[in-house]
Amino acid sequence: MSTTIAPETVTVKHEIKDITLAPLGKQRIEWASREMPVLRQIRDRFAAEKPLAGIRIAACCHVTTETANLAIALKAAGADAVLIASNPLSTQDDVAASLVYDHGISVFAIKGEDNATYHRHVEMALAHRPHIIVDDGSDVTTTLVLHHADQIPEIIGTTEETTTGLVRLNAMFKDGKLTFPAIAVNDAETKHFFDNRYGTGQSTLDGIIRATNILLAGKVIVVAGYGWCGKGVALRARGMGANVVVTEINPVAAIEAAMDGFRVMPMDEAAKVGDIFITVTGNKHVIRREHFETMKDGAIVANSGHFDLEIDLVALNDLSESASFVRNFTQEYQLKSGKSVIVIGEGRLVNLAAAEGHPASVMDMSFANQALACEFLVKNKGNLPAGVVPIPKDVDQEIARLKLQAMGIKIDTLTPEQVHYLNSWTEGT
Known part of the structure; x- marks a missing residue:
């Protein structure tokens, strides 16, 4: 315009x-x-x-x-x-x-x-x-x-x-x-409960879909990290019909993911079964050389953590003989082994690189x-x-x-009796 x-x-x-x-x-x-x-x-x-x-x-x-x-x-x-x-x-x-x-x-x-x-x-x-x-x-x-x-x-x-x-x-x-x-x-609770969970959950999948136009239903989606962002991505991916796998380093978060109904396994194992990989850990090289080597041909990798370090693109380049854009914001790396790995948004925030956040x-x-x-x-x-x-x-x-x-939502307020009870230690059974 x-x-x-x-x-x-x-x-x-x-x-x-x-x-x-x-x-x-x-x-x-x-x-x-x-x-x-x-x-x-x-x-x-x-x-x-x-x-x-x-x-x-x-x-x-x-x-x-x-x-x-x-x-x-x-x-x-x-x-x-x-x-x-x-x-x-x-x-x-x-x-x-x-x-x-x-x-x-x-x-x-x-x-x-x-x-x-x-x-x-x-x-x-x-x-x-x-x-x-x-x-x-x-x-x-x-x-x-x-x-x-x-x-x-x-x-x-x-x-x-x-x-x-x-x-x-x-x-x-x-x-x-x-x-x-x-x-x-x-x-702030009004930030991470909502922005990280509902915002990241929806916008991450929006970016992946816009970049690839693939159907998520039936795909194995590997979510690296089960913090608030990971919870949102896993929840929304399951809602789209995906079979979600979670990888974690925190035992409490891993238990929570399992209790929420997701498969939990190390990335070494997840790399072999995943169709789409989404990193949301905030850490470095969560997906690296050994994972690229065992991924399926045509596996899709995206990052929704803040920096582009979660995916080791240096190692991926080293494993590849060529890389080319096959769609907007979507690069296909041809590995020397004969397989390909697809990276969305150059490993940067997929929801903003390929969508509107x-x-x-x-x-x-x-x-x-x-x-x-x-x-x-x-x-x-x-x-x-x-x-x-x-x-x-x-x-x-x-x-x-x-x-x-x-x-337009209304909620209850405490009655004077309830306020008194919450500030008292003498009332009980």
Whole structure:
């Protein structure tokens, strides 16, 4: 979709694919907003109260229609925000264009950007000298600590919405490098119960289906990892008629998967029976050389964890004599053994590389947490401990209350008698 937009009329700093894509992006952002009533209510309050006035924010997120609504809410709150992509394949170029043209928000993100461009954009985000970093995987925070320690005194705090990012932040704190508060948005119940389980479950399969157009019913789908994301993927795959196998390293999670009715086995065994493999562990090289060597001819491999390290593509390249795109975002590796392995989205987040990411109604709660976490950091500046800090319970509860209200669902409240009983220790049998 093109328009008569003249690039020279856009004064806000940006580095995007094509500013003339803005009208389509605007339409899609507004469509997503319909499914984000909680964030919309927060944005309206922010516009009236301006709780982030004078605050510089660097946001490193997937540049999607849902993220756009978060960026708009932060600007409404008075923040001076810049946005970069948290994954080279997750940017929606029309959305980036609309944020720049229609909302005057600096965006540095291009779908398919190479690693050098991605890291340059991280540096550009830090050149904004942020007070708050809204992170997705902690790349910006890590770069700050490693290469821009002089900026740390200006940092009020960060917010992090991925399991992978929190793993890095906890390791950073253990090493004495995280000297400011990092709000664990990912651990909010209204985030991981819903975003990770229902969002990842649906959007992962959406990406695989869009990329391959295969029937899932009757296929053996191997889900690596049975955390909240893995539970969602396994549940949705079974709902589509797949025969689901789970691999795990955590004995408690493995028992849970078995009790939920899934077959559980090591990846060495699963590699021999799987038709489709989906990694959601947040760890490195979950699928590696020995697994590729024993997979069926034509096995499909996809990743829905944050980074593209879960699948050892270096080993796969070494085993292969050629690789070619057979569909959009779908590469077929011809192994020297004569078999082939198909990789979707270059091993990056399949739901964003090959589809549109999580549905807006799920991201409504996740980004409501992000917005309120930023407000919480400003309100409590100087009073929070260094390290990973849980999001306040009352914030979590308020987001759930607003979501229920938007859904037209009512729930019970405690009677005075029940409140008294819960606060008493003398009543019993």
